[in-house]
Every structure is written in structure tokens, then in C-alpha cells.
Amino acid sequence: MKDLNVIVERELANVEGEPTAQQLIEALMVAVRELQGDLEPAKGERKLYYFSAEFLMGRLLRANLINLGLLDEAEALLAGYGTTLAEVEEAEPEPSLGNGGLGRLAACFLDSIASLGLPGDGVGLNYHYGLFRQDLSHGIQEEHADPWIAPQSWLVDTGRAFWVQLRGQHLLAKVYDVQIPGYQNGVCNQLHLFDVENPAEPPAEGIDFDKQDLAGNLTSFLYPDDSDDAGRILRVCQQYFMVSAGAQMILADLEAAGHALTELPEHVAIQINDTHPSMVIPELIRLLTERGIDFGTAVDLVQRTCNYTNHTILAEALEKWPVSYLETVAPQIVPIIKKLDELARERTDNPGLSIWDANDTIHMAHMDVHFASKVNGVAELHTEILETSTMKDFYDLYPEKFTNKTNGVTFRRWLMGCNEPLAQMLDDTIGCAWRTDANALEDLVQHVDEEELQNRFLGVKYHRKEELAKWLKDTQGVDVNPDAVFDVQIKRLHQYKRQQMNALYAIWKYRQIKAGVKPARPLVMIFGAKAAPAYTLAKDTIHLLCLLSELFANDPEVAPYLQIVAVENYNVSAAEHVIPAADISEQISLASKEASGTSNMKLMANGAVTLGTMDGANVEIVERAGEENAYIFGRSSEDVIDLYDTGSYHPWDYWRDPEVEPLVDFVVSPELLSTGDPASLSRLYKDFIAADYFMALLDVKDYISTKERCLADYENRNAWARKALMNIARSGHFSSDRTIAEYDRDIWHVNPELGQ
Structure with a gap:
């Protein structure tokens, strides 16, 4: 078989001085293509x-090196040039x-x-x-x-x-x-x-x-x-x-x-x-x-x-x-x-x-x-x-x-490739069999009560949060606090996935802080999504999230406790930074509307705890991880289907709830209208109270209370680590190999x- 080092050296033979990241990545791509061609x-x-x-x-370089068994060899090669794969792969399109x-x-x-x-x-x-x-x-x-x-x-x-x-x-x-x-x-x-x-x-x-x-x-x-x-x-x-x-x-x-x-x-x-x-x-x-x-x-x-x-x-x-x-x-x-x-x-x-x-x-x-x-x-x-x-x-x-x-998802990319520290922890704890048979992750169950492992997991998670913080600073100029809870909703922007309900929670939390109720720990709400160019309401939701992000950041009373980060141009490469750092996996679609979901599986395998409805594959995730290791809220799929069949859901009835009305009305508040687009905010507001086809107002109160319980439980760090480890242990079923x-x-x- 051809040699990776030989091909890379051939490709760099005419480079004067130290090769750039771009030259190194191109040489490695040529080498991998040649090796795969054999x-x-x-x-x-x-x-x-x-x-x-x-x-x-x-990006395919790291994934292909893993599958070829050449990852360590590539890292050693790059070390000779004074760099690492993590550094140079940012140049890969x-x-x-x-x-x-x-x-x-x-x-x-x-x-x-x-x-x-x-x-x-x-x-x-x-x-x-x-x-x-x-x-x-x-x-x-x-x-x-x-x-x-x-x-x-x-x-x-x-x-x-x-x-x-x-x-x-x-x-x-x-x-x-x-x-x-x-x-x-x-x-x-x-x-x-x-x-x-x-x-x-x-x-x-x-x-x-x-x-x-x-x-x-x-x-x-x-x-x-x-x-x-x-x-x-x-x-x-x-x-x-x-x-x-x-x-x-x-x-x-x-x-x-x-x-x-x-x-x-x-x-x-x-x-x-x-x-x-x-x-x-x-x-x-x-x-x-x-x-x-x-x-x-x-x-x-x-x-x-x-x-x-x-x-x-x-x-x-x-x-x-x-x-x-x-x-x-x-x-x-x-x-x-x-x-x-x-x-x-x-x-x-x-x-x-x-x-x-x-x-x-x-x-x-x-x-x-x-x-x-x-x-x-x-x-x-x-x-x-x-x-x-x-x-x-x-x-x-x-x-x-x-x-x-x-x-299912491939654990080769979504665990081995994007979270090497966690993969190494698993190897040290249960051996390497999980790398070829994800069902072997089940062996982790017998270790989840070990305090030493819980602490090691918390250390791995904190390290990945620090890495995400650095990446966000380098790519978007955003500062985030790794000590905060990282609450993550990453999926395409669609009303049925209910990013708009998550925005109402952010408004609720903002109002709580302004009323003097300070949380025990800061909360960073991370969104990653594109809206289809012609999907007006989805784009309105993005606008609302951006406005809330700016409002929170510019308020010294709120900024230390609450932050929204919208990951710009969210893609697979961004996901590989976000998913290993997530503490909470937001899977909050209206029950009966999400076919399956796959972000829920990737986040589960990386030790994030699901906050969600009993929808799509969430049902199977909760069955395997255990209800005590997830946070479930909202009306059932049977209830929702009946509401559609009978036409008996009227959002204005829920909007009139004294706990809900201030949240919805804030969408067209002076605070947001002063910097936002009035037409966009008005359109979103009217949809909440007159249509709300995917019933955000139906579940929002249950969602808020469940999320608050989730955040409170996060403070018992070892108990939280046990929940996360149980999720990892029971994630093997969601391998795309199966x-x-x-x-x-x-x-x-x-x-x-x-x-x-």
C-alpha cells in the first residue's frame, strides 16, 4: 500500500519554507484520495x-483518516510541521x-x-x-x-x-x-x-x-x-x-x-x-x-x-x-x-x-x-x-x-471524530469494542455510579466547553462562559421544531432576572439553524432570537446570567464543536410532528441530557436512557392529533393566561421594536395569538417549569454526570450501523x- 508520508512529502516538494495550513490540507487530501483509490x-x-x-x-479528511486507520500517522506527520490536524482542518472546505x-x-x-x-x-x-x-x-x-x-x-x-x-x-x-x-x-x-x-x-x-x-x-x-x-x-x-x-x-x-x-x-x-x-x-x-x-x-x-x-x-x-x-x-x-x-x-x-x-x-x-x-x-x-x-x-x-x-448516526464521526477526549475515557473504562460495535457502550452502565468516572466525565465536558468558547470567539467574536449551562437547540429552523417556544422561555428568563430572580448559574442558549429563504415565519424567528441576543448582551443586569448565541451558518463543522460541549439537548418539537430527529442521538452519545417532548426518536431515547435521565414535557402525540382532528386548539385561549400573555406581548414590546423590524415582529406576534399552528402556547408553561427543574438538577454535579453517562451507555442502539x-x-x- 502507498505511504501517507511519502505522498504528502511529494506534494510539498516544491513548497518554499514552512507549508501553510492550506498547503498541508491539500497535500493530505491528495494522499487520502490516492490511498482510497487503491x-x-x-x-x-x-x-x-x-x-x-x-x-x-x-469535512471528510478526519473521517476518512479514521476509517483508513491513519489518524495517528497523520497527527505525527503534522507534528513534524509544528501543527495539528485540528488546526489545519479549518482550511478544508x-x-x-x-x-x-x-x-x-x-x-x-x-x-x-x-x-x-x-x-x-x-x-x-x-x-x-x-x-x-x-x-x-x-x-x-x-x-x-x-x-x-x-x-x-x-x-x-x-x-x-x-x-x-x-x-x-x-x-x-x-x-x-x-x-x-x-x-x-x-x-x-x-x-x-x-x-x-x-x-x-x-x-x-x-x-x-x-x-x-x-x-x-x-x-x-x-x-x-x-x-x-x-x-x-x-x-x-x-x-x-x-x-x-x-x-x-x-x-x-x-x-x-x-x-x-x-x-x-x-x-x-x-x-x-x-x-x-x-x-x-x-x-x-x-x-x-x-x-x-x-x-x-x-x-x-x-x-x-x-x-x-x-x-x-x-x-x-x-x-x-x-x-x-x-x-x-x-x-x-x-x-x-x-x-x-x-x-x-x-x-x-x-x-x-x-x-x-x-x-x-x-x-x-x-x-x-x-x-x-x-x-x-x-x-x-x-x-x-x-x-x-x-x-x-x-x-x-x-x-x-x-x-x-x-x-441512527455514525459514532465514527459523532464520537471518535468530534470528541476524542470522551472516546479515550470510554476506551479506558470499558475497552475499545464500542468502536466497532456501538452496543458495547452498554458496558458503561456498570460504571455510572463511580464517582471517579463521574468527575472525569465532568472534566471532559468542561474541556469541550472551553474549546467551544474559543471557537466561538475565533469565528464569531462571541465570548461565552464555560461555567454556564450550555443549552443547545441545533436543527433547521421550522415552526414545528418550535425554536419560537424556546424564544418565549428566553423572554421569561429575562423577565425573571429583571425582577431580581437571579439564577444559580449562568445560562447560554445556543441555536444553530438556517431558515429556507422563502419561509417567512422561520426567518422572523431568527430575527427575534438575534434581537433577544442583542438585548441581553447590552443589559449589564442580565448579561452575566443569560446569553443567546446564534451560530452563524450552522453546518457539520460547527456541529462538531457544539455537540461535544452541550449540557442540555433541546428536542422540543410538537409531539407527532418530528419523524425521528438525529441531533437527539448525537447529543445523547456525547453526554447531553434530553429536554424534550415524547416525539420522534425521543420516545426510544427515553425508553433506553430511563425517564429519570431525561426531562419530558408537553402534551402527548395522541392529544395533539385529536386537537388537529377536532379543530379545538385556539391559541388566544392560552395567550390570555396571565403567565403567558406577557411573554408573547414582549415580541412587540418597545424594547424589541426600538431595534427590530416592526413588520417581522408583528407578523410573528400575530401568528402566536391567531394561528400558532404548531401549538407553542399549548406547551410553553410546562416547558418553562420542566426546564427550570432541569437547570436546578444540573447543580448536583455528580448526579447530573450520572444522567449523562447513562445516556451515553444507552446510545449504542442509535448507531447507523444498526x-x-x-x-x-x-x-x-x-x-x-x-x-x-
């Missing part, structure tokens, strides 16, 4: 293709290929697929400028292009390309690969990313661009602004470009391996990650019929090949496109979809299950459920709600299709022995 993809009779609109990979949990989950899955030795690749798009780079410097979210593709990146030009017919044009979809090495097993799979031939330059400012210029801008941004028809049609273009090129690649791979097209299900499994790649079903059928296979046979082949993961209970996230959009973008698949709708209507006379409805709207999730082999939810509660409520009629029609696959083993056992069957 590895082989996992082999098998059946291969998985994981289709996703997002793959939020994060982070791929802007995703936004939230959907994309980070897909990235974890690729890591686990390779680490379990499964033949499986990712399929997506090569976005040049990401979702956007977030700027909060003016107290509002401003969006800018986020270019990340440098001369030295992780992209490998494969030389492969496929023609895609789109809006009357023929566009060449070039294939770039990102290598995905398994954990020290000699396997290297691929993430295939399709791109246009001549991508456009980024906008001079903002994220506005010519949405009609497909040849230049099709792969510019993730999720183009969907506030107008042009943006929505561009999204459909992106989706069809991805699935058409991906379907062609799959059939080319199949034929190159010497298999007949009629053997597709025997050699290929496709996972549709949310509804964005749904058009792979009609596109594959179209390609098979073009190659001489009759329609009925093509449908059967594709149905036995494709599977669908549902990620949401929210109706607006189950994509529906007007037929006119598809006729504009890809008229060649419209007749296929029409025939699929006719087949679906033969299976059921329920018009609510149609693919093509009476309003000439195509329901992507309906097509997935009718013509996929398996349909899975991503947490036990989520799947139960799908089966009994959201997709009950589908479940009654196809009970054999539905299955649960609770999400999730992927279950996917393969029950759905993909690319390795029949796995998971038995």
Missing part, C-alpha cells in the same frame, strides 16, 4: 443505490451538498454501508453553492452563495456522463464521485454526484440567479426558492435530472456486469430517500420499455427494485406537483405516470389514494407507496402514526409493505447474512 468497492450479487437530494457530508437531518442521515448511511462491507453507492447532485451561506450580522438572515469546490476537493471526475432530456433540451449529466471508505475493512464505495457540463459562476451577491438557465444553473443551489413557479419548476428539473441520469447509470452498470435487464431486481436495490427522487420509478419504467420490455413487466421489475423512506408527517413536505410542471419539464414520463395511476385505481377505489388527482396534481408519495416494495418510517412513533393516521388507508391496502427503521443492518435484513438483501 481500495475496492464492496462486492455482491445485489447492489444498493441510495437516491437522495441531500448528502450533508461535512466543507461540501455544501445538504442542509439538515435528511442530508446528514444520508451521509451517515453511506459511511455505515461501506463500514459493514455492503455493496452500495449514493446518488445525488453536485450543488456548487449549497443551500446558502447564512449571514446574521445585521440581526436578520441574509443569504449568500456558498462555493466550496476548490482545485483540490474530494470530487473525482469519473469521465462518465449521460444525456438527460429536460425542458426540450438535452443536457449532459457528468458523473463526479466522492469516495466513501469503510471503517478499516479495505472497502471503498462511492457517492455519485451528477453535474452540468458548464456550471455558472455564483451570483455577485445574494442567491438570485437565472432560473431559466438550466445548462448553467441547474446544479447551482440546493432547493431553489420555491416562492414562484420558476423556482418550483427548477426543483422538478433538478429531481428529474438526478433520477434520469441515475437510472441510466444503473442500467449501464447492470449490463456491464453481464446481466439482462429482466434481472434488475435480482441485482439492484434502490432506496428513495424522501419524495425528491420519486420520479426514478416512472423513469426506470420508461427506460425499460424503450429497450423492448412490455409495460406490465417493467412495472413489476421496478416495483421489486424500489423502496421508499418517508421522513415526514407534515402534509406540505409530501411533495405534490401540478401535471403542467411535469409536462413542461419531462413530458416523456407523463404517460407513464398516467398509466401508473390507472393501475393504482385498479387496486383501490379510494380516490384519496390516487397518484393523479382530480385537480391534475401528481402525488409523489402516493406513487412511491403504490409502486415500491417496502415503505419505512424512521422512528417507532413515526411509523405508528403513518400506519394509524397519515397513511392509514395505504397501510390498510398494503400492510405487508410498511416497516420501521429507526434512524439501522443499515436492519435495512439490509428486511429490505435490500444485498448481504443476506447481515443482521441475522
Whole structure:
């Protein structure tokens, strides 16, 4: 095998003087790519293709060094240059290929697929400028292009390309690969990313661009602004470009391996990650019929090949496109979809299950459920709600299709990679078996009462808080006190995740301090989130948080006790600093609305204690960690579903509560209006009292009292450490290795022995 040191020295041979961090990172990237290029993809009779609109990979150098078993060697090499990996990796660009949990989950899955030795690749798009780079410097979210593709990146030009017919044009979809090495097993799979031939330059400012210029801008941004028809049609273009090129690649791979097209299900499994790649079903059928296979046979082949993961209970996230959009973008698949709708209507006379409805709207999730082999939810509660409520009629029609696959995260990045001091503590306490089998973390249970271990954990956590404080100072100029409680809510900004309820708590705490009730310990409330550019209420919430942050910081009576930090341009790299330092994990979505969550799992594994509702995977986290090791509040999912069904939730009834009204009214108080945008604050205020669709006011009093109890308990430091250690010990179930083993056992069957 090639030697890391030799390749790095070769790359730096012409550097005069001491190499810069940029030169060192580029040399290491070249070396790692070369070493990974010598590895082989996992082999098998059946291969998985994981289709996703997002793959939020994060920086890859450290993760790949861990998986190659070269982390210590790289650190020794860098020590020779007087630096460390932690110092130089700040110069590594982070791929802007995703936004939230959907994309980070897909990235974890690729890591686990390779680490379990499964033949499986990712399929997506090569976005040049990401979702956007977030700027909060003016107290509002401003969006800018986020270019990340440098001369030295992780992209490998494969030389492969496929023609895609789109809006009357023929566009060449070039294939770039990102290598995905398994954990020290000699396997290297691929993430295939399709791109246009001549991508456009980024906008001079903002994220506005010519949405009609497909040849230049099709792969510019993730999720183009969907506030107008042009943006929505561009999204459909992106989706069809991805699935058409991906379907062609799959059939080319199949034929190159010497298999007949009629053997597709025997050699290929496709996972549709949310509804964005749904058009792979009609596109594959179209390609098979073009190659001489009759329609009925093509449908059967594709149905036995494709599977669908549902990620949401929210109706607006189950994509529906007007037929006119598809006729504009890809008229060649419209007749296929029409025939699929006719087949679906033969299976059921329920018009609510149609693919093509009476309003000439195509329901992507309906097509997935009718013509996929398996349909899975991503947490036990989520799947139960799908089966009994959201997709009950589908479940009654196809009970054999539905299955649960609770999400997971890779501990290689989210413990070994981002929290080495904690990983070392675990090695010293229970050995290293957990590094290859996360279930071995269960051995920590027998040590959680040891005072010496509790104190060591508290020391590790304090050290990570000091490191986060330094990072925030260096990157944002913000000073935070490591002695404070670090209360963390990190997830994309959405009303159902209820950052707005957390803001009401901040207002309550501020009013308490102004009334003379000083807390025993300072509280730092850390938020990390981007709001979709067209999501006005989410952007209003960011504005409110920024205003509160400024108000608290400028008040000498409050500043020593209460602080809000909004992490600007929150991404994977930021998460790797924030998560190890968190004391409290805020998981406060309205019960029944969060499909799973994955930040809850990462924070749990790093010793943060959950403050949350019984929603998504929180239910399973609490079951495993124990109710005494979490702080649960709020109405149940059954209660919430009933409130929606009966239309009996009226926010003004809760607003009139004398304890709640001052909090909501503060949103339009003179203190905030003096520096804030009146239109934004008024809009948010009116939503609280007249709509509050995700019921922040329903739970806010319970939330405040539970959070106060949580903060009080934090003062018993060893008892708190025991809670945190129990969370770590019981976090092994939430490894993406377990999730992927279950996917393969029950759905993909690319390795029949796995998971038995």
C-alpha cells in the first residue's frame, strides 16, 4: 500500500519554507484520495443505490483518516510541521451538498454501508453553492452563495456522463464521485454526484440567479426558492435530472456486469430517500420499455427494485406537483405516470389514494407507496402514526409493505471524530469494542455510579466547553462562559421544531432576572439553524432570537446570567464543536410532528441530557436512557392529533393566561421594536395569538417549569454526570450501523447474512 508520508512529502516538494495550513490540507487530501483509490468497492450479487437530494457530508479528511486507520500517522506527520490536524482542518472546505437531518442521515448511511462491507453507492447532485451561506450580522438572515469546490476537493471526475432530456433540451449529466471508505475493512464505495457540463459562476451577491438557465444553473443551489413557479419548476428539473441520469447509470452498470435487464431486481436495490427522487420509478419504467420490455413487466421489475423512506408527517413536505410542471419539464414520463395511476385505481377505489388527482396534481408519495416494495418510517412513533393516521388507508391496502427503521448516526464521526477526549475515557473504562460495535457502550452502565468516572466525565465536558468558547470567539467574536449551562437547540429552523417556544422561555428568563430572580448559574442558549429563504415565519424567528441576543448582551443586569448565541451558518463543522460541549439537548418539537430527529442521538452519545417532548426518536431515547435521565414535557402525540382532528386548539385561549400573555406581548414590546423590524415582529406576534399552528402556547408553561427543574438538577454535579453517562451507555442502539443492518435484513438483501 502507498505511504501517507511519502505522498504528502511529494506534494510539498516544491513548497518554499514552512507549508501553510492550506498547503498541508491539500497535500493530505491528495494522499487520502490516492490511498482510497487503491481500495475496492464492496462486492455482491445485489447492489444498493441510495437516491437522495441531500448528502450533508461535512469535512471528510478526519473521517476518512479514521476509517483508513491513519489518524495517528497523520497527527505525527503534522507534528513534524509544528501543527495539528485540528488546526489545519479549518482550511478544508466543507461540501455544501445538504442542509439538515435528511442530508446528514444520508451521509451517515453511506459511511455505515461501506463500514459493514455492503455493496452500495449514493446518488445525488453536485450543488456548487449549497443551500446558502447564512449571514446574521445585521440581526436578520441574509443569504449568500456558498462555493466550496476548490482545485483540490474530494470530487473525482469519473469521465462518465449521460444525456438527460429536460425542458426540450438535452443536457449532459457528468458523473463526479466522492469516495466513501469503510471503517478499516479495505472497502471503498462511492457517492455519485451528477453535474452540468458548464456550471455558472455564483451570483455577485445574494442567491438570485437565472432560473431559466438550466445548462448553467441547474446544479447551482440546493432547493431553489420555491416562492414562484420558476423556482418550483427548477426543483422538478433538478429531481428529474438526478433520477434520469441515475437510472441510466444503473442500467449501464447492470449490463456491464453481464446481466439482462429482466434481472434488475435480482441485482439492484434502490432506496428513495424522501419524495425528491420519486420520479426514478416512472423513469426506470420508461427506460425499460424503450429497450423492448412490455409495460406490465417493467412495472413489476421496478416495483421489486424500489423502496421508499418517508421522513415526514407534515402534509406540505409530501411533495405534490401540478401535471403542467411535469409536462413542461419531462413530458416523456407523463404517460407513464398516467398509466401508473390507472393501475393504482385498479387496486383501490379510494380516490384519496390516487397518484393523479382530480385537480391534475401528481402525488409523489402516493406513487412511491403504490409502486415500491417496502415503505419505512424512521422512528417507532413515526411509523405508528403513518400506519394509524397519515397513511392509514395505504397501510390498510398494503400492510405487508410498511416497516420501521429507526434512524441512527455514525459514532465514527459523532464520537471518535468530534470528541476524542470522551472516546479515550470510554476506551479506558470499558475497552475499545464500542468502536466497532456501538452496543458495547452498554458496558458503561456498570460504571455510572463511580464517582471517579463521574468527575472525569465532568472534566471532559468542561474541556469541550472551553474549546467551544474559543471557537466561538475565533469565528464569531462571541465570548461565552464555560461555567454556564450550555443549552443547545441545533436543527433547521421550522415552526414545528418550535425554536419560537424556546424564544418565549428566553423572554421569561429575562423577565425573571429583571425582577431580581437571579439564577444559580449562568445560562447560554445556543441555536444553530438556517431558515429556507422563502419561509417567512422561520426567518422572523431568527430575527427575534438575534434581537433577544442583542438585548441581553447590552443589559449589564442580565448579561452575566443569560446569553443567546446564534451560530452563524450552522453546518457539520460547527456541529462538531457544539455537540461535544452541550449540557442540555433541546428536542422540543410538537409531539407527532418530528419523524425521528438525529441531533437527539448525537447529543445523547456525547453526554447531553434530553429536554424534550415524547416525539420522534425521543420516545426510544427515553425508553433506553430511563425517564429519570431525561426531562419530558408537553402534551402527548395522541392529544395533539385529536386537537388537529377536532379543530379545538385556539391559541388566544392560552395567550390570555396571565403567565403567558406577557411573554408573547414582549415580541412587540418597545424594547424589541426600538431595534427590530416592526413588520417581522408583528407578523410573528400575530401568528402566536391567531394561528400558532404548531401549538407553542399549548406547551410553553410546562416547558418553562420542566426546564427550570432541569437547570436546578444540573447543580448536583455528580448526579447530573450520572444522567449523562447513562445516556451515553444507552446510545449504542442509535448507531447507523444498526439501522443499515436492519435495512439490509428486511429490505435490500444485498448481504443476506447481515443482521441475522
